[in-house]
Amino acid sequence: MTRYRGRPAVTIENDRLRVTVLESGGHIAEVFDKASGVNPLWTPHWPSIDPAAYDRQQYPEYGDGVDANLLAGIMGHNLCLDIFGGPSPEEAAAGLPVHGEASTVRFEIDRSDRTIAARAMLPLADLDIERQIELVDVSNGGAVRVIESVRNLSGTDRPIGWTEHVTLGPPFLQKGSTEFRASASRSKVFEGTFGPADYLKSGAEFDWPIAPTAAGKSSDLRVSFDAPSSSAYTAHLMNQNGEDAFFVAYSPAARLAFGYVWRAADFPWMGIWEENHSRMQPPWNGATLTRGMEFGVSPFPESRREMIERARLFGTPTFRWIPAADRVSVEYWILARTAAAIPEMLSWPES
Numbered sequence: 001m002t003r004y005r006g007r008p009a010v011t012i013e014n015d016r017l018r019v020t021v022l023e024s025g026g027h028i029a030e031v032f033d034k035a036s037g038v039n040p041l042w043t044p045h046w047p048s049i050d051p052a053a054y055d056r057q058q059y060p061e062y063g064d065g066v067d068a069n070l071l072a073g074i075m076g077h078n079l080c081l082d083i084f085g086g087p088s089p090e091e092a093a094a095g096l097p098v099h100g101e102a103s104t105v106r107f108e109i110d111r112s113d114r115t116i117a118a119r120a121m122l123p124l125a126d127l128d129i130e131r132q133i134e135l136v137d138v139s140n141g142g143a144v145r146v147i148e149s150v151r152n153l154s155g156t157d158r159p160i161g162w163t164e165h166v167t168l169g170p171p172f173l174q175k176g177s178t179e180f181r182a183s184a185s186r187s188k189v190f191e192g193t194f195g196p197a198d199y200l201k202s203g204a205e206f207d208w209p210i211a212p213t214a215a216g217k218s219s220d221l222r223v224s225f226d227a228p229s230s231s232a233y234t235a236h237l238m239n240q241n242g243e244d245a246f247f248v249a250y251s252p253a254a255r256l257a258f259g260y261v262w263r264a265a266d267f268p269w270m271g272i273w274e275e276n277h278s279r280m281q282p283p284w285n286g287a288t289l290t291r292g293m294e295f296g297v298s299p300f301p302e303s304r305r306e307m308i309e310r311a312r313l314f315g316t317p318t319f320r321w322i323p324a325a326d327r328v329s330v331e332y333w334i335l336a337r338t339a340a341a342i343p344e345m346l347s348w349p350e351s
Contacts, residue, residue, distance in 0.1 A: 016142035024050040028077040041076035042169030051104035084161035085301035141337035149329040163296025176226025184208035184236035195231025197278035235299035262332035
């Protein structure tokens with residue numbers, strides 16, 4: 001066991017990558033690329049504490065919203081389970097955090113030289129989550145294989161949200177510079193107001209990657225938005241013509257391409273969350289630049305009731321069933337490439 005930004009954590013590494021996982025919440029806090037010296041994942045500017053240590057009176061710097069305990073410990077890539085979005089008032093009163101329990105419970109973690117095995121119980125959701133994170137040797141860069149399984153401990157079939165909340169941040173993410181590619185197809189802007197500086201047309205449907213703006217123009221989502229302040233959320237159905245789905249982000253400054261690959265049948269949706277110095281309340285304080293590339297079984301962050309009542313978007317389900325007393329497993333890969341392999345990654349077919 002080691003510590004990362006003051007938090008208990010476990011690290012594995014080889015000559016290409018260093019991967020760090022937080023004990024509390026199981027967040028993948030860093031995938032540090034040794035060639036470029038950059039961790040593409042988001043590290044919040046505010047101090048990080050274990051969610052179990054959060055107390056509203058003791059830590060007012062994390063705000064007074066229902067998401068305060070999540071924000072106190074969020075970092076990098078966190079798992080949203082068994083909801084993607086906010087709890088209902090009744091769920092919040094019962095102790096359910098924003099995005100579910102997986103991002104705040106404590107994981108039991110074992111490690112070897114190349115593998116991290118993590119397991120946690122979600123008592124309110126009655127689910128068991130296991131993760132195996134393995135460093136894999138590949139040519140032209142680094143790779144991480146993640147196998148994730150969720151077991152339904154109850155005797156009833158369960159509709160769930162399940163999203164890999166991957167968030168990128170500086171120095172990898174830079175305004176007007178960082179490029180993105182994704183195997184996306186039909187897309188939709190968040191319905192209603194998402195943030196205080198929304199620049200896209202609310203509820204608009206479009207084809208990846210050109211999104212309509214509120215000002216009647218268009219924005220290419222393949223390049224990070226360059227504005228003093230902005231906010232947005234867009235949902236994207238991944239192309240179902242092939243077995244795999246992906247996104248790739250490229251930082252010209254770091255000369256690093258970083259991305260994820262997963263089975264489109266497992267996670268048919270990707271959400272792009274943009275926060276560009278727009279949230280002025282604690283702990284954001286107008287100082288955050290992030291871009292989330294969040295792939296999962298749901299298109300939008302919304303309540304459980306809204307997720308189920310939506311049912312489908314573009315003919316595709318907006319949640320997943322886990323049968324009674326059954327286990328569901330998924331696999332995805334994290335890739336980092338420098339120099340010679342970058343053109344290949346950026347030319348992956350998006351359709």
